[in-house]
Structure formats: structure tokens, C-alpha cells
Amino acid sequence: MNAPNRLAPIQLNQATVNFDDRFTLSEIDWTITADQHWVITGTNGAGKSALAAVLAGLGEVTAGSVQGLPERVGLVSFEAQAELIARELKKDDADIMDVISLGTPVHEIIFENCQDPALAQSLVEKFGLSKLLDRAFRKLSTGETRKVMLIRALSSKPDLLILDEPFDGLDADTLAMLQAHLASIINTVPMVMVLNRFDEMPDFITHVAYMDKDSSDPKNPNQGRLTLTVDRSDEGAFNELYQLLHLKTTDLNVPEADPSNTLPALDPSQPLVRLKDATIKYGDTIIVNKLNWTIERGQHWQLSGPNGSGKTGVLSLITGDHPQCYTNDIYVFGFQRGNGESIWQIKQFIGYVSTALQWEYRVSTSCKNVIISGFHDSIGLYSKSSDNQKKIADQWLALLGMTSRADQPFNKLSYGDQRLLLIARAMVKHPPLLILDEPCLGLDDMNRQLVLALIEKICQGSETTVLYVNHHAEDRIAGIERYLKLEKNG
Structure with missing residues (x-):
């Protein structure tokens, strides 16, 4: 014995x-x-x-x-x-x-x-x-x-x-x-x-x-x-x-974009985003005060700050979802806000992931179709997809280690796996700017590590500029070397 x-x-x-x-x-x-x-x-x-x-x-x-x-x-x-x-x-x-x-x-x-x-x-x-x-x-x-x-x-x-x-x-x-x-x-x-x-x-x-x-x-x-x-x-x-x-x-790289579904070319001499003295206020309450911020191509940024510091408001100025974006001096992808551009002219260049999007994405489509829906900017898949788009979706599933779950319903997955798929969905078109708004919110430590690992992979292996938004400035990601911390006014 x-x-x-x-x-x-x-x-x-x-x-x-x-x-x-x-x-x-x-x-x-x-x-x-x-x-x-x-x-x-x-x-x-x-x-x-x-x-x-x-x-x-x-x-x-x-x-x-x-x-x-x-x-x-x-x-x-x-x-x-x-x-x-x-x-x-x-x-x-x-x-x-x-x-x-x-x-x-x-x-x-x-x-x-x-x-x-x-x-x-x-x-x-x-x-x-x-x-x-x-x-x-x-x-x-x-x-x-x-x-x-x-x-x-x-x-x-x-x-x-x-x-x-x-x-x-x-x-x-x-x-x-x-x-x-x-x-x-x-x-x-x-x-x-x-x-x-x-x-x-x-x-x-x-x-x-x-x-x-x-x-x-x-x-x-x-x-x-x-x-x-x-x-x-x-x-x-x-x-x-x-x-x-x-x-x-894994030796797998971030999959290429679909060459038949390319975005319009941007002026390479222009920054992706430029905010000059940007201010957000409600009545006498100032949330963001005279923020100057320029995001150049290839500059990965981490935006952090406590609740109420205006992180989501600043994002809304960039995406055009905030009514005060037209009262500020804002250039996005070469467009000056308020000069006749449509909101979709701006949003086609942005991949966006947030907890709110995950709440909205309630359809019972397959994991593979969730990724393909990113080509059509839809929640769910209602358009016919090409063979090349299916191939790219398969490559993303392989990168995520989810090939065996391609046909599983999205709404049956864990919260963390859903978040990974939504990030892949936002990336399939290789947008010039990928905004990840609190992507780890609501995730346990393991799923948080999975999401951060995917963000690292995107920073290292694509031409997309990443804007990572979170509460904690010390929560760093390899590949992100620029930081903006907002402070709560008052």
C-alpha cells in the first residue's frame, strides 16, 4: 500500500x-x-x-x-x-x-x-x-x-x-x-x-x-x-x-475582410476622431468640460473613468447618437458634425459592442449567423450571405475556439461566449474604429480573461483602431498604449 x-x-x-x-x-x-x-x-x-x-x-x-x-x-x-x-x-x-x-x-x-x-x-x-x-x-x-x-x-x-x-x-x-x-x-x-x-x-x-x-x-x-x-x-x-x-x-490570425464588401476609402491625412473643447452639459450641470482628444489611425486607446464621468456621452458624440454632437466642434472620419452627413455615413466605419447591444440581440439565430450578421449591420440574419462571408465566419469561429458550436443557438450560449461572438460580429468588416463599451461588464473572471484575450488579438492582428472603454485605468491590455481618464465633475 x-x-x-x-x-x-x-x-x-x-x-x-x-x-x-x-x-x-x-x-x-x-x-x-x-x-x-x-x-x-x-x-x-x-x-x-x-x-x-x-x-x-x-x-x-x-x-x-x-x-x-x-x-x-x-x-x-x-x-x-x-x-x-x-x-x-x-x-x-x-x-x-x-x-x-x-x-x-x-x-x-x-x-x-x-x-x-x-x-x-x-x-x-x-x-x-x-x-x-x-x-x-x-x-x-x-x-x-x-x-x-x-x-x-x-x-x-x-x-x-x-x-x-x-x-x-x-x-x-x-x-x-x-x-x-x-x-x-x-x-x-x-x-x-x-x-x-x-x-x-x-x-x-x-x-x-x-x-x-x-x-x-x-x-x-x-x-x-x-x-x-x-x-x-x-x-x-x-x-x-x-x-x-x-x-x-493560437497561430490563427484575425480573419481578413470580405473584399466584395469593402468600406469607402477614408482620407489618410485625417484623424479618425478629433474633439475640440467638447462639452456635454444638462442645464447647469457640466458632465464633460472642454475635452480635446484626437484618435489617429493605429492608435489603440483605453478610455476610463468612474460612473458619471461622461464616458458613454463621449462615445455618443463620436457615433452621432448624442444630440449635443452638433453643438460641438467634432470631426469623425473626415466629416465635420452638422455639415449634412447622415448618421449612417458615420456608423458604417464603426464597430460597436456594448452590454446594451447584447440585451437587444435576443434572436435565436446560430452562432455562425451572428457573425455573418455583422456584414449587414443587422440583429439577426435576414439577407442571403455569400460563400466568402460564410468562410470568414468559420475563420472567426476557429479563432474563438468555437468551431464545434457554429450551429448552436446564440441565446443558449454563456454570457461570455455571446460577448465574444458580438465582438467578432463587429469586426467582420474590419471597421476603421472598433468601440468596445465596457465589454467585460457582467462577466466573471474567466470570461473577462477571454474577452481581453480577443481584444489583444485584434490589437495585434488588424488595421482596426480599438477604443476600449472601462472603469479602471489600471486594467491594461497588451497592445493598448494610450490612455484617457475622465474625472467626475463636482
């Missing part, structure tokens, strides 16, 4: 951890208990390996606390592997040694200070390393070195096993053997794995931690934050995390 897990709870409380000024983990809150097996996943450069390293006692805790770290940790990582190889290579420095070093043999690397020699010997045979025990460790291939690291960690009787990309570089037979062995010890030792690929996640994993880059300080891009933790038994949350990882890491 396997011995029970001995691990006391590990707790990271608002922990900020620095790694030689190369990378910083910011304000990590995380608890690991003895009955849990975790996978750490996330975007490249988000700090997945750094978070795992903290559990091994590495890094300098500069704020918050890290408590309950185990005494004996079995660690397999590319960094630990590189350190061991570098240490061996130093023994081959002919400039300071009188004799040529043969290097440490494999059997010494494995069995020195080994806590379970019988297990180590069994794993040596299973990994096919028996004939390599007398070979110098540094003479091994990368895959063979990886196997030695795994054997050392697994036979160390660890209180916690940390495996950073343990399946990389292993052939199919070795991979199957390792997965079977890990499954056999789940009642003996808790495990934390770093994995980039969700399809490699073992069945025994109970929880997932999602890391993302911390964009709160643009001057320091080498920061990561633990954004989400998900219990794998929560099927809905787990599927949403899978979708988030897809959006963040």
Missing part, C-alpha cells in the same frame, strides 16, 4: 518573487494541498517555470509570503538540466586541469544520495539506460539527459514532485511508460507540472493554474501573474480555460 501524501499546505500570499532581476512574479495568491495535482499553463514568457521554481525554494521573495515549502523536492526542468550539464562541462577545462576529466558517470549522477535505489534501478531498466551507466553524463544526448533527471527526481522520495515539461523529447514508448508510472504514485506524492499543451495533461491532474504576462507596468515587461486557478472537476470552467489558452496561443 502506498504511503499517504505528507505535504503540508503550501501557501503563497500576495507573493512577489524576483529572479535575479530577469523576471518577476507579481502578487501571487495560491494554495496547494496534499490531495491536489496541478498543471501550470499559460502564454509564453508568462512565468510558468518561474512559478514552479518558487515551489522548489528558488527566487527572492520581495513582498508577501511563501509558506509551507517542503524539505525534499524532486525537480525536473530545463534550467536544472542545463545547470547540471554546465557543472559537468567545467570539469573538462584543460586550462586549469592537468589531466583530462572523463566527467561524472551516469550511475554516480543517479545513485549518489539516492533515497530509493531499488526504484532507481527499475527506472533505469524501463528507460533503457542500463548500458549507459558507465558513460560520462555530459556525453549523453538531450533526451538521455532528460531521462536521468527524471529518474533522480522520481527516486528521491520527494514530498513534492515538480516536472517542467516532463514529456518533451521523449519517444512514444518512454512517454507511455512515464505516464503510467506517474499515475501509479498519485497517492504517494503531490505533483506540479508545467505544460504548454493541454492534450498532454494526465487524467489524474485535479487543478490548473493559468499564468499570463503582467502588463500593469509597461516599462517592465518581464513580469508574470497567476491569473486563474481552475478545479478540473468544474467542467464548464475547465472548458473556458481551454478556450482562453487557445485564444492566447
Whole structure:
């Protein structure tokens, strides 16, 4: 019978951890208990390996606390592997040694200070390393070195096993053997794995931690934050995390516009929007006072401010929905407000998403038709769509990770998935300006992350200028580098 897990709870409380000024983990809150097996996943450069390293006692805790770290940790990582190889290579420095070093043999690397020699010997045979025990460790291939690291960690009787990309570089037979062995010890030792690929996640994993880059300080891009933790038994949350990882890491780009449905050309010398001394007032109450603001092509903006500061009013000046847009000095897409332009001449250049639009979009059309309706600026689909428009809609569904739900009714989806589809609907024509008015309002943390990931993708992969409106100026999105904060008057 396997011995029970001995691990006391590990707790990271608002922990900020620095790694030689190369990378910083910011304000990590995380608890690991003895009955849990975790996978750490996330975007490249988000700090997945750094978070795992903290559990091994590495890094300098500069704020918050890290408590309950185990005494004996079995660690397999590319960094630990590189350190061991570098240490061996130093023994081959002919400039300071009188004799040529043969290097440490494999059997010494494995069995020195080994806590379970019988297990180590069994794993040596299973990994096919028996004939390599007398070979110098540094003479091994990368895959063979990886196997030695795994054997050392697994036979160390660890209180916690940390495996950073343990399946990389292993052939199919070795991979199957390792997965079977890990499954056999789940009642003996808790495990934390770093994995980039969700399809490699073992069945025994109970929880997932999602890391993302911390964009709160643009001057320091080498920061990561633990954004989400998900219990794998929560099927809905787990599927949403899978979708988030897809959006963040997919190689798919923002689909092209339909060439047969192009917008009129705009004067490239003119800004998209220019407000000069714009003022909104009701009687003696001034909501917005003499606002000067210019939005140029390719400038992504975040507009923030508290309730009552006039965010929605400013948007209405731009879209032409506010009666005071004609009493202000406003240029939009080269049109001066009040000079005979129609509201539709303006709105054809704008993609707009808001909570109010989602409330209005109550029709029971399919997910695919919601996206296609963006070509016709309609709520629901009442016009025949072209084959190319259907193809573009399919590409958007693929980007969102929603291909399998193309024919599902829109009104049966989660609130967050509806919001994603409405953003795609607003983008199908690649409008010069995409206005996202509080797009995360009413969303839980997971769906909020999904929406923000899609906005990032749009900022990075299209010619559309994004105007992102929210309450909190500190809630930054990668790709948005210009900020306007409105203050409440009075």
C-alpha cells in the first residue's frame, strides 16, 4: 500500500518573487494541498517555470509570503538540466586541469544520495539506460539527459514532485511508460507540472493554474501573474480555460475582410476622431468640460473613468447618437458634425459592442449567423450571405475556439461566449474604429480573461483602431498604449 501524501499546505500570499532581476512574479495568491495535482499553463514568457521554481525554494521573495515549502523536492526542468550539464562541462577545462576529466558517470549522477535505489534501478531498466551507466553524463544526448533527471527526481522520495515539461523529447514508448508510472504514485506524492499543451495533461491532474504576462507596468515587461486557478472537476470552467489558452496561443490570425464588401476609402491625412473643447452639459450641470482628444489611425486607446464621468456621452458624440454632437466642434472620419452627413455615413466605419447591444440581440439565430450578421449591420440574419462571408465566419469561429458550436443557438450560449461572438460580429468588416463599451461588464473572471484575450488579438492582428472603454485605468491590455481618464465633475 502506498504511503499517504505528507505535504503540508503550501501557501503563497500576495507573493512577489524576483529572479535575479530577469523576471518577476507579481502578487501571487495560491494554495496547494496534499490531495491536489496541478498543471501550470499559460502564454509564453508568462512565468510558468518561474512559478514552479518558487515551489522548489528558488527566487527572492520581495513582498508577501511563501509558506509551507517542503524539505525534499524532486525537480525536473530545463534550467536544472542545463545547470547540471554546465557543472559537468567545467570539469573538462584543460586550462586549469592537468589531466583530462572523463566527467561524472551516469550511475554516480543517479545513485549518489539516492533515497530509493531499488526504484532507481527499475527506472533505469524501463528507460533503457542500463548500458549507459558507465558513460560520462555530459556525453549523453538531450533526451538521455532528460531521462536521468527524471529518474533522480522520481527516486528521491520527494514530498513534492515538480516536472517542467516532463514529456518533451521523449519517444512514444518512454512517454507511455512515464505516464503510467506517474499515475501509479498519485497517492504517494503531490505533483506540479508545467505544460504548454493541454492534450498532454494526465487524467489524474485535479487543478490548473493559468499564468499570463503582467502588463500593469509597461516599462517592465518581464513580469508574470497567476491569473486563474481552475478545479478540473468544474467542467464548464475547465472548458473556458481551454478556450482562453487557445485564444492566447493560437497561430490563427484575425480573419481578413470580405473584399466584395469593402468600406469607402477614408482620407489618410485625417484623424479618425478629433474633439475640440467638447462639452456635454444638462442645464447647469457640466458632465464633460472642454475635452480635446484626437484618435489617429493605429492608435489603440483605453478610455476610463468612474460612473458619471461622461464616458458613454463621449462615445455618443463620436457615433452621432448624442444630440449635443452638433453643438460641438467634432470631426469623425473626415466629416465635420452638422455639415449634412447622415448618421449612417458615420456608423458604417464603426464597430460597436456594448452590454446594451447584447440585451437587444435576443434572436435565436446560430452562432455562425451572428457573425455573418455583422456584414449587414443587422440583429439577426435576414439577407442571403455569400460563400466568402460564410468562410470568414468559420475563420472567426476557429479563432474563438468555437468551431464545434457554429450551429448552436446564440441565446443558449454563456454570457461570455455571446460577448465574444458580438465582438467578432463587429469586426467582420474590419471597421476603421472598433468601440468596445465596457465589454467585460457582467462577466466573471474567466470570461473577462477571454474577452481581453480577443481584444489583444485584434490589437495585434488588424488595421482596426480599438477604443476600449472601462472603469479602471489600471486594467491594461497588451497592445493598448494610450490612455484617457475622465474625472467626475463636482
